[in-house]
Amino acid sequence: MLLRILLLLGVFALGVLGAEDFYKLLGVKKDASERELKKAYRSLSKKFHPDKNPGDESAHEKFVAVAEAYEVLIDEESRRVYDQYGHEGIKQHKQGGSPRQHHDPFDLFSRFFGGSGHFGHSGGQRQGPNMELRVAIPLRDFYNGRVTEFEVEKQAICSACEGTGSEDGHVETCDACGGRGARIQRQQLAPGLFQQMQVQCDKCNGKGKTIAHPCPVCGGSRVVREPEKHELHIEKGMPLGVRITYENEADESPDWVAGDLIVHLAETDPQYGQQDHERTDGTFFRRRGKDLFWREVLSLREAWMGDWTRNITHLDGHIVQLSRKRGEVVQPNQIEIIADEGMPVWHQELENNAGEVYGSLHVEYVVVLPDQMEKGMEKDFWGVWEKYRKKSGKLLDDEWGRPKEPIVMPSADDHDEL
Numbered sequence: 001m002l003l004r005i006l007l008l009l010g011v012f013a014l015g016v017l018g019a020e021d022f023y024k025l026l027g028v029k030k031d032a033s034e035r036e037l038k039k040a041y042r043s044l045s046k047k048f049h050p051d052k053n054p055g056d057e058s059a060h061e062k063f064v065a066v067a068e069a070y071e072v073l074i075d076e077e078s079r080r081v082y083d084q085y086g087h088e089g090i091k092q093h094k095q096g097g098s099p100r101q102h103h104d105p106f107d108l109f110s111r112f113f114g115g116s117g118h119f120g121h122s123g124g125q126r127q128g129p130n131m132e133l134r135v136a137i138p139l140r141d142f143y144n145g146r147v148t149e150f151e152v153e154k155q156a157i158c159s160a161c162e163g164t165g166s167e168d169g170h171v172e173t174c175d176a177c178g179g180r181g182a183r184i185q186r187q188q189l190a191p192g193l194f195q196q197m198q199v200q201c202d203k204c205n206g207k208g209k210t211i212a213h214p215c216p217v218c219g220g221s222r223v224v225r226e227p228e229k230h231e232l233h234i235e236k237g238m239p240l241g242v243r244i245t246y247e248n249e250a251d252e253s254p255d256w257v258a259g260d261l262i263v264h265l266a267e268t269d270p271q272y273g274q275q276d277h278e279r280t281d282g283t284f285f286r287r288r289g290k291d292l293f294w295r296e297v298l299s300l301r302e303a304w305m306g307d308w309t310r311n312i313t314h315l316d317g318h319i320v321q322l323s324r325k326r327g328e329v330v331q332p333n334q335i336e337i338i339a340d341e342g343m344p345v346w347h348q349e350l351e352n353n354a355g356e357v358y359g360s361l362h363v364e365y366v367v368v369l370p371d372q373m374e375k376g377m378e379k380d381f382w383g384v385w386e387k388y389r390k391k392s393g394k395l396l397d398d399e400w401g402r403p404k405e406p407i408v409m410p411s412a413d414d415h416d417e418l
């Protein structure tokens with residue numbers, strides 16, 4: 001009896017599992033757009049692909065379920081049926097025979113990533129070339145962290161013909177070469193002397209297949225060039241040159257599994273933006289590793305006499321205050337190191353950099369002397385200088401013992417006696 005209950009429970013659990021909501025399965029909202037569905041399928045099908053989870057039955061089941069959910073939701077008609085009647089409705093709809101349902105999850109996968117639906121490291125499947133891309137972002141985003149987007153143009157499998165190159169889906173074996181893509185040509189070089197050459201079949205251009213009605217979108221080439229958007233997660237303090245890999249997002253082709261798209265993070269030249277938060281002093285900080293560098297200009301009076309305050313706006317808008325009291329001198333090119341006002345230190349293991357550690361902000365003081373003065377002011381200053389020069393001034397040349405006349409070098413002819 002107990003066993004029967006357990007069995008029943010098991011069946012019940014399976015039933016629930018099998019009927020997981022398609023939207024939930026793909027992690028999208030009820031009103032998800034075509035683009036969102038495709039994006040969800042792209043990332044989930046890679047994650048659960050059996051080649052990446054060898055021996056993991058539940059991953060395999062997920063892979064199949066994700067494909068089914070995608071195919072139901074991407075088709076307007078079956079999505080309507082699903083929204084109204086749920087899984088039961090879809091079952092009946094499928095029995096009615098819907099031409100766009102593919103049933104083979106590997107086939108669907110290959111329409112997204114090329115090849116035969118498997119990854120390069122299993123089954124001898126060839127992987128296409130990787131694509132490298134440099135994406136430049138402002139220093140502000142490295143400091144604050146940000147989720148942004150970038151667009152890349154790539155070769156994609158034509159979705160109109162699903163990579164067949166044929167408008168009606170029919171692809172015939174080339175009758176000129178029998179599908180080999182090449183023919184043997186016999187050429188007479190001299191009487192009785194022949195050469196046999198293998199040449200590419202000109203009827204099918206070496207493909208071995210012909211298409212009676214080429215796809216109007218890709219012209220039969222099976223691929224198109226199109227822009228694709230990717231999300232870019234910039235974590236606080238990420239270093240320059242860090243490589244972010246988007247698996248299987250490089251150029252696609254039915255002949256191979258798409259390679260990886262590799263993004264190198266670079267920094268844009270600093271410039272003021274339109275919005276307030278893009279107009280902070282921090283925009284012009286220079287970064288070296290975890291430290292930031294800044295030049296602050298002081299007047300002669302400030303550098304010498306003190307009594308000044310400066311508010312530097314940092315990359316996230318907070319203020320770093322610099323100041324000196326009266327009598328505190330700052331030497332030209334003096335560097336003040338302010339702890340914890342540099343870059344956040346990037347740590348891959350920390351979720352969004354919890355428990356942040358920061359580098360330092362190095363402020364270099366530049367002192368600017370006035371090159372013009374009011375006449376009266378000049379006279380006053382001169383008077384003060386003269387007064388103190390007469391009283392306690394020293395000639396530094398004399399202090400340092402410098403000669404009054406040039407020093408004559410010994411001539412090249414003079415040898416030292418050995």
Ligand SMILES: [Zn+2]
Binds near residue numbers: 174176181203207208
């Ligand atoms: Zn041929």
Ligand SMILES: [Zn+2]
Binds near residue numbers: 162166218223
């Ligand atoms: Zn096409």
